[in-house]
Amino acid sequence: MTAFVEDDIRELLDELGARLEAVGRRASVYVFGGSALALTRLRDRSTEDIDVVSRDWAELVDVVSAMALDYDLPSDWMNVKGAGFAVGSEDDAGAVTFVTGGLTVRVASSRHLLAYKLRAARVTDEADIQHLLDDLGVRSVADAVTITRSVVGDDPVPDLDYDDLAVYLGRYRIDG
Known part of the structure; x- marks a missing residue:
């Protein structure tokens, strides 16, 4: 590789x-x-x-x-x-x-990278996601969802809605 x-x-x-x-x-x-x-x-x-x-x-x-x-x-x-x-x-x-x-x-940009990484929601992206959350100063699930929605719109991926994204974000060092 x-x-x-x-x-x-x-x-x-x-x-x-x-x-x-x-x-x-x-x-x-x-x-x-x-x-x-x-x-x-x-x-x-x-x-x-x-x-x-x-x-x-x-x-x-x-x-x-x-x-x-x-x-x-x-x-x-x-x-x-x-x-x-x-x-x-x-x-x-x-x-x-x-x-x-x-x-x-x-x-x-960091905002778009975060949205793309969250949209993909891959285990291999977890370190990148945490780094982007920290870089952007994102301190709440709501803020992360807002950024993602502002970039990718109302349909991030067919099998992941914004409620699922909020649950997924629970694994990161941000508030609820």
Whole structure:
């Protein structure tokens, strides 16, 4: 398994941007998940892929595939499979944006990352969720639910309603 840390992620995004620029292409990606936590230094962690949402995937896919071959990376090192969890990515006013070569990168804000992690409600996300709750100063279940609802709307996931989310949040260091 490949594990990317902040420097690896930045180098890969820089290389992707340089390759796009070299062939006269431009593309944008919205980075979320563990790679966003690493890029924003919200958490010193590694991740096995770079989760992105991109309307420009057709511009990216061949360059991403070539980089996988050139650097012996997994074929899904840049992962679009989780894009369904990144609802509201275009409305993320707190996203950090930078440009590298032909690539514009928007990195998810803490509020959006928290909402996405809570929406997924995976055991593997528990440390990230606690860190985001602390980073945002969330001290109540109601506040966490409000943040999630403001990002993902009234239907976080088909099998998890906001009452279930409130119960799920009970495991974290926040008040009722």
